[in-house]
Amino acid sequence: MPRSFDNRFAVRWTSGVLVIFALLGFGFGSWLGRIPALRDHLGASTLEMSWFGLSLALGSLTGLVFSGRTVSWLGPRRTLVIGIIGQTLMLPAAATLFWVDATAPAIACLVVYGLMFGTSDVAMNVSGAGAERALGKPRMPLLHAAYSLGSVSAMGVSAISESAGIIVPVHLGATYALILIVSIFALPNLPRGNFEDSASESLPNVHTGPIPVTPATGGVPTPGARYSPWREPRILVIGLIAMSMALAEGTASDWLPLALADGRGFANESAALTLGVFFVSMTLVRIAGSWLLIRFGRVRVLRGGAILVIVGLVFVILVPFAWASVVGAVLWGVGCSLGFPVGISAAADNQATATRDVAAVSAIAYTAFLLGPMGIGFLGEHLGLLQAFWPLAAFSVFVFIMARAAREPRQGSGSTH
Structure with a gap:
């Protein structure tokens, strides 16, 4: 494969995952920015709001625990496709259910959203690390800067939405519809498989189960x-x-x-x-x-x-x-x-x-x-x-x-x- 082709591929990969970092930061920041409005609508106490946060954290931790197997099995790109679609469905649904006082199913949606978000977060970091390797230059700090900028931007949009009287379900629904649309254009820049397959033609595919190694190889797979x-x-x-x-x-x-x-x-x-x-x-x-x-x-x-x-x-x-x-x-x-x-x-x-x-x-x-x-x-x-x-x-x-x-x-x- 010509070096110029490799470089173009790496640049597209890096650009695509950069957009994904910004989008996921924007989505999560939008939720954080509208929590006060949700609390006011529900008239919830600090303790009740902490239960909502704990539900999201529980889902996120569950996603993180199983993310290694999930990403190894599906690959980062497919994991992100499923994760972003799941977030697009679950967070607006949770907001809508909270808005009509259906608290129990809303919390269930929040748990699933957390699971999708945690798994997607690991998948984009895995893909970002692969893009960095393919490019041959450090890029993870820039990717995380994109996530931070997405979060900060979401706070500003949330403040504008609050001032304009846009209710939380409408705001989050529109936000995640936009995230889904932009993702459709960004995700094809990521390789289909695991980045081990894309960054080097010499290594075999990553197993969906545990990877066989021996201590003497320092982590290189062996039977x-x-x-x-x-x-x-x-x-x-x-x-x-x-x-x-x-x-x-x-x-x-x-x-x-x-x-x-x-x-x-x-x-x-x-x-x-x-x-x-x-x-x-x-x-x-x-x-x-x-x-x-x-x-x-x-x-x-x-x-x-x-x-x-x-x-x-x-x-x-x-x-x-x-x-x-x-x-x-x-x-x-x-x-x-x-x-x-x-x-x-x-x-x-x-x-x-x-x-x-x-x-x-x-x-x-x-x-x-x-x-x-x-x-x-x-x-x-x-x-x-x-x-x-x-x-x-x-x-x-x-x-x-x-x-x-x-x-x-x-x-x-x-x-x-």
Whole structure:
């Protein structure tokens, strides 16, 4: 196959999965942006709303647990086709059922939506890692920047919809109809099979069941033993690195405005604006992430990020001035921005087992997104939210110490680009 053809294929693949990242971010952000309107319509208490969130989290975790087998069986593209169609049906249906006070079936739809979303999230990360390999350049930070931009854009559209009096079922129905239409044009740019098949003609297809390996091969399939990423120390460490940075990101998203309002006396508007600064900082670094990784490498990027998170936390927790909280939010956002994308890239280093490895790392990391902030909230109830942020510093120290697990593979090791 000519090199120019390979490059065009890789560019189309990367562009297609970039659009999918933005679309899924836009869809989930649209749901988050309309939760206040849904709460007001239902007259639901905070506890009742937390049950809705737990239902979605339960579905997402179920999807994440089985995503390795699902994506290996169907391939990322077919998984995304099914997942996006499922989301298009389930979330507007849940909103409609909530709107007519059919709470039980609405929660059931929300669980299925979470399952479809969690599985699709892993599938797009698997495909993104494959596109990055085919292109031969770091692209995961840019893909996650697209997801962040999609989410932020959805918040703006949600605010406009709220002002215009558009009810939640209509808004989400129109949103997912648009996502489905755009996906029809983006998904054909992704290869049909697993990216192991598309990135190299020399490797066999990935099995739908466990991949056979022997310890002596370092993860290269051979007849005999049964491969599981959950028994691979390097994959587990990479998963914990991604989880640690995901926990820092998710905690800021859920608790930073409230912590600043309660602990620093910020007005609600100022606290929300500070969170916006956090997201902008994180997104800008993700846009520049490919250059940073080429220039400094994964290990130094991870260690530098861990240091910045710790310094940002010190500013936010200990320095009782508004300017320090804003500076801390910037450092915090910059520091945690590349941890998850780097973890996904590192998980895909072994081309023969990459689908299962990426799925495992994603599952570990997204567990932090879904459940970690709840733990921070529990600590905040007893210690105060600002003091509850200290465990994030401990996780950052772990990232600093263990960053070498994510280092780029040596040339000639069998898992290079």
